[in-house]
Structure formats: C-alpha cells, structure tokens
Amino acid sequence: MGRPSGWWRGKSTPAKVDTYTRWSFHFFSLLEAASIGLPVFGNMPAPRSWVVFLLVCGHSVFCAVTASRTLDWTRGTREQPRRTLLALAVATCGVVVVGTVLSGAPWLPADDDAFLVASSLLVGVTAFGAGTVALGTRDRRRMTYVVLGAAAGAGAVSLPLGFAGPAALVTAVIVLLTGGLLTSTAAFSVWLLNAVYELDEARETRARLAVAEERLRFGRDLHDVMGRNLAVIALKSELAVQLARRGRSEAVDQMTEVQRIARESQREVREVVRGYRDADLAGELAGAQGVLAAADIDCRITGTAAELPAQVQSALGWVVREATTNVLRHGNARRCALSLRVTRERVTLTVENDGVPREAGPGPGPGRGSGLAGLRERLEEVGGTLRAGADGEVFRLTADVPLRSAQATRTTSPGDPAPDGPAPAGGEAPGNPSAPSVPHQVREVTP
Structure with missing residues (x-):
C-alpha cells in the first residue's frame, strides 16, 4: 500500500x-x-x-x-x-x-x-x-x-x-x-x-434471498406461460399421431395447430424475458439514491431521463443497477455521484464514487465477474460503450450511448417476428442477439 x-x-x-x-x-x-x-x-x-x-x-x-x-x-x-x-x-x-x-x-x-x-x-x-x-x-x-x-x-x-x-x-x-x-x-x-x-x-443472506425470490418469480411466470400451452401441444401431437396411423387427413390440421401454438408460446416467452430484462432508468436512479442513502453514502443525482428511447433507458438502467451494486459491495464509499447528460447526439451516464480498494486494481468489481461484461453487451445492442476505472481515490464508470444509433436500432429491429416467420435460433428475440442467459440476469437483479 x-x-x-x-x-x-x-x-x-x-x-x-x-x-x-x-x-x-x-x-x-x-x-x-x-x-x-x-x-x-x-x-x-x-x-x-x-x-x-x-x-x-x-x-x-x-x-x-x-x-x-x-x-x-x-x-x-x-x-x-x-x-x-x-x-x-x-x-x-x-x-x-x-x-x-x-x-x-x-x-x-x-x-x-x-x-x-x-x-x-x-x-x-x-x-x-x-x-x-x-x-x-x-x-x-x-x-x-x-x-x-x-x-x-x-x-x-x-x-x-x-x-x-x-x-x-x-x-x-x-x-x-x-x-x-x-x-x-x-x-x-x-x-x-x-x-x-x-x-x-x-446483508449477504438478504441478497441471496432476493435472488432466490426473483428466480422463483421468473419460474412462476414461465410456468404460467408454458404450462397450458405445452399440455395442449402434447395432446394435439398425440391426436395427430393417432390420426396419421389411421390415414386421416385431419392429422395435418392438428400438426398445423401444434405449430401455431408453439410459435405463440415462443412469442410469450420472449415477452416474459424482455419484460424481465427491461429496467426503467428513472426508477433505477431513484432506487439507487434510496439504497445508497440507507447505507449512509451521500448520493447526488443530476440530469433527467425524460423522453429517452426505451432501449436506451433499459440499458442505462442496468448500468445504474450494477454500479450501485459495486458501490455497496466493494470498497467503503462515503460519496457517490450519478450524472446523466443528454444532448441531441448522445446520452452519457457517469457514476463516480470514492473509497476504491487499492488491491482491486482498476476499481471495485471490474474483471472479477460478469457484471461489467454483461453491461457492455447491453450497451452494444444500442451502439453504446462502457468505460470503467480508478482515478486516484475515485472510481469512475461512464456509459455513452449515441441516440441516433439507438433510434435506428429500435426502427430496424422489431421485437417479434411475423407470426408465420421462422423462429430465431436459441429462442432469442431478433433485437437482442447478444442477450445474456437468464441465470446471469437473475444474479444481477438485486444489488
């Protein structure tokens, strides 16, 4: 030292x-x-x-x-x-x-x-x-x-x-x-x-319980969405097999219905995952201020998230959530400042906090898990970049998103395919080709 x-x-x-x-x-x-x-x-x-x-x-x-x-x-x-x-x-x-x-x-x-x-x-x-x-x-x-x-x-x-x-x-x-x-x-x-x-x-137990609760919630949502549809698919597939063995033409109609239900289920699952992955920026900023204040950390927030594209708000909301988690779990910060600067060309979110542990290298958290790597993937979806590192006793995390790129992404990448179109590989929405897996998101849900 x-x-x-x-x-x-x-x-x-x-x-x-x-x-x-x-x-x-x-x-x-x-x-x-x-x-x-x-x-x-x-x-x-x-x-x-x-x-x-x-x-x-x-x-x-x-x-x-x-x-x-x-x-x-x-x-x-x-x-x-x-x-x-x-x-x-x-x-x-x-x-x-x-x-x-x-x-x-x-x-x-x-x-x-x-x-x-x-x-x-x-x-x-x-x-x-x-x-x-x-x-x-x-x-x-x-x-x-x-x-x-x-x-x-x-x-x-x-x-x-x-x-x-x-x-x-x-x-x-x-x-x-x-x-x-x-x-x-x-x-x-x-x-x-x-x-x-x-x-x-x-505190660690509370965090683990929050993660477990979120996993249960996500499991319940998937069960509600998939349970009935899978049962119907199983019954109709069995009926189609029996009809096909008898040479009945109705087997084709049953398999067509199975295909329709499968695509509908796939669309509903994407909606569940998309809603799970979305994060409201204004809500995350307010939540970060409340959590940091409860931890006796002076938190100052400048800027407003009004009228930003939904994809940008979701990506930056996850940045706020992960940055707040790092401030609480690493180092011993006394002050934290979140600044949101919006121009016509781009939006920049900066999170600065003191209390950087020197053995952490570039700062609390980077390189030690998938938190910042996941944030970079989210920002890449809207054409943004992420920079994180220590500057003396201050750790600074900066997320920069060009608004034109985000708007183009929103315009040219619809959230769902056409009902008769092919399903994307792996069950991912076309607008989210680099989305992390569900367990990774569960780990990051609660700071």
Whole structure:
C-alpha cells in the first residue's frame, strides 16, 4: 500500500471493526506497561526497578497475545486457548508476588514509597490479567467469577505481603472495580464485533434471498406461460399421431395447430424475458439514491431521463443497477455521484464514487465477474460503450450511448417476428442477439 489510509480504506467494515478491537486490546497492554512499569524507576533502586519493569512489560505482552488468540477463538478461527488463559492467570500471580517482594514493601514502613509501587503492581497487574482472562470465557457468569476471584485473591495475597487489614480490603475493592470495568469493556467489544459480522452476514443472506425470490418469480411466470400451452401441444401431437396411423387427413390440421401454438408460446416467452430484462432508468436512479442513502453514502443525482428511447433507458438502467451494486459491495464509499447528460447526439451516464480498494486494481468489481461484461453487451445492442476505472481515490464508470444509433436500432429491429416467420435460433428475440442467459440476469437483479 502506498499510504496507511489506503490500507485502512481497503478493508471492509467488519474487518475495520476487527482491527480496531484488536488494537484496542494492544493499547491496554501499552497502558499497563506505561502506567505500572514506568513509575517504578522513581520509587525503587535501579537494579530492582529494571527487573520489575521487565516483568510488567512481559505481562502486558502476554496479555496482548492472549487477547489476540481469544478474539480468534471468538471468531471461530481457532480453538479456545485454555492453556494460554491458565498460563496468563499463573503469570499474573507470579508477577504480583515477585514484583511486590522486589519492591521491599513487606520490610518497609507503611508510608514508604515502596507500598505505592506494591499497591500499583497488585491492583494494576491483577486487574489487567483478570480482564484478559475473562475475555476468554464468553459467559457473563464466568466473567463475574473471574473478577470476583481476582479481587478475593488480591486481598488474600496482600496480607502476607505486608498490607494491613484495611489496606488489603481496599485493595480487593479496587481490583474488583478496575477488573470489572476492564471485563465489561472486553465483553462489549466482543459483542460489538460479533454484531458487525452478523449484520454483514445478514446483508449477504438478504441478497441471496432476493435472488432466490426473483428466480422463483421468473419460474412462476414461465410456468404460467408454458404450462397450458405445452399440455395442449402434447395432446394435439398425440391426436395427430393417432390420426396419421389411421390415414386421416385431419392429422395435418392438428400438426398445423401444434405449430401455431408453439410459435405463440415462443412469442410469450420472449415477452416474459424482455419484460424481465427491461429496467426503467428513472426508477433505477431513484432506487439507487434510496439504497445508497440507507447505507449512509451521500448520493447526488443530476440530469433527467425524460423522453429517452426505451432501449436506451433499459440499458442505462442496468448500468445504474450494477454500479450501485459495486458501490455497496466493494470498497467503503462515503460519496457517490450519478450524472446523466443528454444532448441531441448522445446520452452519457457517469457514476463516480470514492473509497476504491487499492488491491482491486482498476476499481471495485471490474474483471472479477460478469457484471461489467454483461453491461457492455447491453450497451452494444444500442451502439453504446462502457468505460470503467480508478482515478486516484475515485472510481469512475461512464456509459455513452449515441441516440441516433439507438433510434435506428429500435426502427430496424422489431421485437417479434411475423407470426408465420421462422423462429430465431436459441429462442432469442431478433433485437437482442447478444442477450445474456437468464441465470446471469437473475444474479444481477438485486444489488
């Protein structure tokens, strides 16, 4: 990556929250080393202060590693690090005891600076250790037990280390409050991380359900159109066979009727497919603005689609739909601008958005599927062209359609053949020789 901002903006929203959560726990480790380890240099002799400082730093690093592995377990990428959690609990007790002994608190008066060092070690190290261990339990009741156990242990350990009874009680209460705060923060962070991932999965599920619903709708339409006609064709064909075996001339009439019904069915199927493939440009622009606004993306639309040929509106409507899909699925856009410029000679649709992931090459989506390839095929039907690529932090998609070419296409390419004319190969309408297959359209129907 050229810049840190590109690395950050190239991440998806769940990945950003994951990274933020992990580095928050790493910051807790730095906070432990700075707030507990550094003050020992002014309150202890140099040799022992360095030992205590290294112990605290080692404990903070151990907490960071444990938190990272625990988050991996929370996301389901590794097993629960039970041994690591147990080792951290033992290391926390060891650092507290060794650090307190090295501070000299058991042998010095209660008002000495050594007791300040010992108190900070006992409270801080125990609280950070308890908060990290509680992170690996995933259960509120067990988290509570961890915090209560850490507070009781801190109070019990402080007595033989030279703390008076009231001081030991105060120490236990402080550990309870501090450890509870850190544990609550850890639990909330994990809950937020899981919620973001679940929302992202729900969005993907909603998109898949929309595609499945559209497939069912298309299947129902085809069934309604073809079901009765195919049944009639089957019956009349069977009747024609029986009549032909008997040498009856009525067999020719029945086969002529079969041919008529077959052509009628073919025409009805084309109408279903054509209606399915058509997209209203004005409706797509309004829908794109609503969807992007719901995703907290500032969307600006300029221009109007009034009085454009139907074929041009359909082709550009699909461009808007696919561009909106790319903005939502790729990158992390904050702004999107759709501009429609109409002249006598041509109409130009431009879609620009920021938040281009750098690893995407020319921009979000191109070259990674059949979306833009399908758009180029649609625009070629009306003589148009499509350009897409990244310009710095902006991804720009431009569709250009000459109006004269589109009008000529509409005039010279009727939608349906004459009733007695030959059926086109493959069941495609003559005006759509390059139309993609139905499954491809189903995939692109809902952003």
